[in-house]
Amino acid sequence: MIKPIRVWLTPAGPNPYKVIIVLEELRVPYETKSFTYPEVKKKPFTDINPNGRVPAIEDPNTNLTLWESGAIVQYLVEQHHCNQWLMFQMSGQGPYFGQATWFNFLHAEKIPSAIERYNNEVKRVVGLLDSCLDGKQWLVGDKCTFADLASAPWNNVVGTIFSLPTDQMFDEFPNVKAWHDRITSRPSLMDEQGL
Numbered sequence: 001m002i003k004p005i006r007v008w009l010t011p012a013g014p015n016p017y018k019v020i021i022v023l024e025e026l027r028v029p030y031e032t033k034s035f036t037y038p039e040v041k042k043k044p045f046t047d048i049n050p051n052g053r054v055p056a057i058e059d060p061n062t063n064l065t066l067w068e069s070g071a072i073v074q075y076l077v078e079q080h081h082c083n084q085w086l087m088f089q090m091s092g093q094g095p096y097f098g099q100a101t102w103f104n105f106l107h108a109e110k111i112p113s114a115i116e117r118y119n120n121e122v123k124r125v126v127g128l129l130d131s132c133l134d135g136k137q138w139l140v141g142d143k144c145t146f147a148d149l150a151s152a153p154w155n156n157v158v159g160t161i162f163s164l165p166t167d168q169m170f171d172e173f174p175n176v177k178a179w180h181d182r183i184t185s186r187p188s189l190m191d192e193q194g195l
């Protein structure tokens with residue numbers, strides 16, 4: 001359940017409406033914290049934006065406070081693209097890769113039509129990722145996000161599904177291969193902290 005994003009604004013200024021328009025278009029719940037123009041350079045607003053200009057947002061879903069309308073618009077759109085890919089991982093990648101593993105190796109009977117169906121779905125999903133990653137390092141924006149990280153564990157199973165060595169499992173999908181290598185070669189935070 002998404003909690004409403006709080007948008008601080010003074011009704012007279014145009015800049016906050018960039019944020020409101022994007023929130024409306026994305027159908028994201030929000031609430032406005034409307035105040036008068038002379039109050040922009042005073043507390044409590046300057047605790048939210050020390051630059052004393054609207055808009056600013058507080059997102060209770062991520063505990064983020066952000067100002068500068070362009071940065072806010074970018075954040076809202078990226079956040080939704082991250083959620084899009086996370087939902088795709090949960091519903092479109094993980095379950096199909098799991099069923100492919102099940103029918104190839106664990107189901108008591110060999111059912112060729114089920115094996116064919118799920119193997120084809122794995123190829124279709126990896127192909128989709130490959131085309132969406134064309135010219136890009138990461139799924140969303142120019143940085144590694146939870147959308148990339150959440151995809152890695154099931155991508156790792158593709159070699160098992162097709163009985164291929166891990167270093168050959170994405171030979172037909174160069175963008176996914178480079179992306180998966182990028183994710184799996186990242187030093188973890190635990191490594192960085194010597195844990």
Ligand SMILES: N[C@@H](CCC(=O)N[C@@H](CS)C(=O)NCC(=O)O)C(=O)O
Nearest residue numbers: 013014015040053054055068069070
């Ligand atoms: N670059 C800022 C500009 C924000 C801005 O100038 N907002 C106006 C209202 S549209 C404001 O708060 N003015 C108050 C002031 O200048 O003191 C952004 O895009 O968020």
